[in-house]
Amino acid sequence: MSNVATFDTRTEANIPVESPLAYSYRRSGTPAVTTASRVVLKERALLGHLILRGGAIVLDEALREELGINLPGQPQGLVLDASGERSVQWLSPDEWLIIVPGGEEFELENRLRARLGDAHYSIVNVGGGQTVLELSGEKAREVLMKSVVYDVHPSHFPVGKGVTTVFAKATVIIRRPTEDCWELVVRRSFADYCYRWLLDAGEEYGIGVAK
Amino acid sequence: MFYIYCPYCGEHREEEEFHPKGQAHIVRPKEPESCSDEEWGDYLFFRDNPRGIHHELWVHAVGCRKFFNITRHTVTYEILETYKMGEQPSITAETYAPQSSESEAARVAKQAGVRA
Numbered sequence: 001m002s003n004v005a006t007f008d009t010r011t012e013a014n015i016p017v018e019s020p021l022a023y024s025y026r027r028s029g030t031p032a033v034t035t036a037s038r039v040v041l042k043e044r045a046l047l048g049h050l051i052l053r054g055g056a057i058v059l060d061e062a063l064r065e066e067l068g069i070n071l072p073g074q075p076q077g078l079v080l081d082a083s084g085e086r087s088v089q090w091l092s093p094d095e096w097l098i099i100v101p102g103g104e105e106f107e108l109e110n111r112l113r114a115r116l117g118d119a120h121y122s123i124v125n126v127g128g129g130q131t132v133l134e135l136s137g138e139k140a141r142e143v144l145m146k147s148v149v150y151d152v153h154p155s156h157f158p159v160g161k162g163v164t165t166v167f168a169k170a171t172v173i174i175r176r177p178t179e180d181c182w183e184l185v186v187r188r189s190f191a192d193y194c195y196r197w198l199l200d201a202g203e204e205y206g207i208g209v210a211k
Numbered sequence: 212m213f214y215i216y217c218p219y220c221g222e223h224r225e226e227e228e229f230h231p232k233g234q235a236h237i238v239r240p241k242e243p244e245s246c247s248d249e250e251w252g253d254y255l256f257f258r259d260n261p262r263g264i265h266h267e268l269w270v271h272a273v274g275c276r277k278f279f280n281i282t283r284h285t286v287t288y289e290i291l292e293t294y295k296m297g298e299q300p301s302i303t304a305e306t307y308a309p310q311s312s313e314s315e316a317a318r319v320a321k322q323a324g325v326r327a
């Protein structure tokens with residue numbers, strides 16, 4: 001076990017917790033999802049996000065033991081567990097993003113630290129700094145085509161791929177966990193901007209916000 | 212659209228994701244204290260400005276955020292290769308042979324306003 005000081009960012013204290021988009025919902029509204037909505041936006045707020053850095057071989061072994069998921073070794077790889085609730089994504093040759101259901105991240109971090117011991121690695125909880133926006137619906141890809149410089153055609157962006165790229169002058173991680181859903185991991189401080197951008201870009205497709 | 216191949220991401224990516232960081236392969240003096248002012252000044256401030264082959268440091272800023280090197284032709288702007296940090300270029304000013312000397316001359320002529 002390493003001697004790194006860790007702490008659980010979720011306290012037992014009774015503090016009201018708001019999603020990064022709480023302000024945007026109040027200020028910009030939440031267009032309802034109707035039968036005419038060909039794009040649906042849904043925030044998956046307050047998930048557990050961990051950045052894992054180190055050598056692929058050591059991390060892969062630890063991750064398979066503790067999370068039951070292989071570390072994606074190939075660039076732009078995204079691997080999900082059977083439930084689709086937990087994922088690991090390649091970000092750079094020595095860096096991966098783990099997303100787990102909110103509340104699991106601290107325990108997972110501790111288990112990984114215990115298993116990795118004195119190996120050369122780092123785990124950082126970045127859950128407070130970013131949030132996940134989910135786009136679905138037949139026109140989801142059209143909305144992305146207006147927003148990102150990356151080619152999101154299915155032949156170039158199959159399920160199981162994730163990239164970091166430019167989204168409307170901001171930075172975004174785009175992921176394709178399933179056939180009909182796109183995930184955008186955005187900075188918390190850019191969440192309002194991205195939300196309003198998506199409402200604008202999706203207006204012509206009758207975008208609705210699911211809560 | 213203008214694409215650059217990132218050797219770490221293993222695919223071509225939009226130029227907007229990258230930033231140039233100047234001349235590549237600049238080695239920091241091992242013992243700065245024993246450098247003369249001229250040697251240290253050369254290291255800090257003086258860069259090559261060749262007409263032709265140039266090795267440059269770039270960063271995939273919105274992407275994998277890794278630094279890598281590009282061999283670029285400063286007259287045609289053509290990117291001849293990209294390679295990882297720590298690697299050496301396979302194309303240098305000494306080894307570079309344009310596909311056709313005529314077309315190269317024509318391309319240079321088009322850039323007549325450019326002077327090294």
Ligand SMILES: [Zn+2]
Binds near residue numbers: 217221271277
């Ligand atoms: Zn890259």
